[in-house]
Amino acid sequence: MGAVTRGGRLASDRLRSMVVGDRTGMNSRLLKALRAEMLGVVSRYLEVDEAGAEVRLLASGRGCSLVACLPLFRCRRRVQTGPADGVGRV
Amino acid sequence: MGQSVVITSGKGGVGKTTAAANLGVGLAVLGRRVALVDADIGLRNLDVVLGLEDRIVYDLVDVADGFCRLRQALVRDRRWPELFLLPAAQTKDKTAVTPDQMRALCADLKREFDYVLVDSPAGIEQGFRNAVAGADRAVVVTTPEVTAVRDADRIIGLLEACQLPDPSLIVNRVRPGLVRRGEMMDVQDVADLLAVPLLGVVPEDEAVITLANRGEPVAAVPGSRAGAAFLAIARRLDGQEGEGASQGLMGRLRRLVGWGR
Numbered sequence: 001m002g003a004v005t006r007g008g009r010l011a012s013d014r015l016r017s018m019v020v021g022d023r024t025g026m027n028s029r030l031l032k033a034l035r036a037e038m039l040g041v042v043s044r045y046l047e048v049d050e051a052g053a054e055v056r057l058l059a060s061g062r063g064c065s066l067v068a069c070l071p072l073f074r075c076r077r078r079v080q081t082g083p084a085d086g087v088g089r090v
Numbered sequence: 091m092g093q094s095v096v097i098t099s100g101k102g103g104v105g106k107t108t109a110a111a112n113l114g115v116g117l118a119v120l121g122r123r124v125a126l127v128d129a130d131i132g133l134r135n136l137d138v139v140l141g142l143e144d145r146i147v148y149d150l151v152d153v154a155d156g157f158c159r160l161r162q163a164l165v166r167d168r169r170w171p172e173l174f175l176l177p178a179a180q181t182k183d184k185t186a187v188t189p190d191q192m193r194a195l196c197a198d199l200k201r202e203f204d205y206v207l208v209d210s211p212a213g214i215e216q217g218f219r220n221a222v223a224g225a226d227r228a229v230v231v232t233t234p235e236v237t238a239v240r241d242a243d244r245i246i247g248l249l250e251a252c253q254l255p256d257p258s259l260i261v262n263r264v265r266p267g268l269v270r271r272g273e274m275m276d277v278q279d280v281a282d283l284l285a286v287p288l289l290g291v292v293p294e295d296e297a298v299i300t301l302a303n304r305g306e307p308v309a310a311v312p313g314s315r316a317g318a319a320f321l322a323i324a325r326r327l328d329g330q331e332g333e334g335a336s337q338g339l340m341g342r343l344r345r346l347v348g349w350g351r
């Protein structure tokens with residue numbers, strides 16, 4: 001058991017990302033663009049740690065799920081919030 | 091009234107014809123009346139795997155065109171009197187029959203047989219559409235390789251689009267030694283990703299090739315590992331092993347690949 005990934009696991013991982021690409025029609029360039037737009041929207045409300053953010057497509061059942069994990073710097077909404085500042089103001 | 095099962099795959103050469111022949115033998119051994127239909131028009135080889143190539147008079151296209159009666163084209167396998175083959179035409183191409191003709195043919199066969207197993211050509215073109223046209227359910231064959239599983243995923247998607255959801259999966263040519271060393275994909279990983287029920291696992295077995303040379307399907311030969319696997323799959327297909335089957339299967343697989351549990 002070395003540090004290298006075994007062929008079987010490597011094959012499984014590569015297969016998984018190919019199948020997700022086939023099912024969704026997405027590729028890494030589009031996913032990058034989606035991630036950037038999502039970060040743009042979310043950062044209008046919350047302070048996102050952009051470097052630590054993860055946006056992924058995963059196979060689930062016969063379909064796929066978009067899974068996003070966006071850690072926040074501070075668990076507080078931004079002072080100036082949202083379009084026209086009208087959304088979710090408490 | 092019997093049922094029709096199409097044996098299909100995305101990638102070629104993964105073992106559809108081998109599976110069709112051996113499941114046919116396995117079901118005949120269980121006493122079922124079985125018609126094997128070679129839908130790989132232009133590239134027929136189910137007859138060769140079964141050693142019946144010299145007995146062919148008419149073929150599927152002759153029947154579809156009304157050139158002969160269905161009974162005249164069926165070749166009886168003398169070793170298992172309940173097993174019949176409807177050969178593919180060798181000199182025509184896939185456009186020689188239509189999906190409607192295949193549907194009618196399968197309906198006729200289901201009146202006489204318990205099982206109609208349709209061996210599909212590779213690919214996603216007309217040959218595939220013909221093969222699935224008359225099917226009640228589908229079995230997808232793959233090997234545990236990236237290219238084959240990726241193509242299997244596409245085929246499963248297409249089957250859903252053809253109103254044939256919930257196909258079951260056969261993973262063929264598994265090499266327990268490689269799995270044990272972590273150099274081959276885990277069968278359960280493959281089944282999980284494809285998200286379809288696992289009907290069975292068939293090990294890589296030289297006997298498949300050496301016996302095919304002689305026109306003998308492995309399921310007919312006692313002691314071959316692949317043959318035993320195909321017989322077990324035939325029993326499962328026939329519903330003789332209930333819900334416990336998958337556990338039994340996983341248990342066997344674990345033993346096969348040497349995972350202690």
Ligand SMILES: Nc1ncnc2c1ncn2[C@@H]1O[C@H](COP(=O)(O)OP(=O)(O)O)[C@@H](O)[C@H]1O
Nearest residue numbers: 102103104105106107108263293294295298299
């Ligand atoms: N379990 C197995 N072990 C060893 N060889 C196999 C096995 N299954 C299939 N083969 C071989 O693989 C080749 C392709 O199989 P075949 O059934 O013709 O595939 P397909 O019909 O999907 O094109 C054949 O030479 C066959 O003998």
Ligand SMILES: [Mg+2]
Nearest residue numbers: 106107130135
């Ligand atoms: Mg074939």
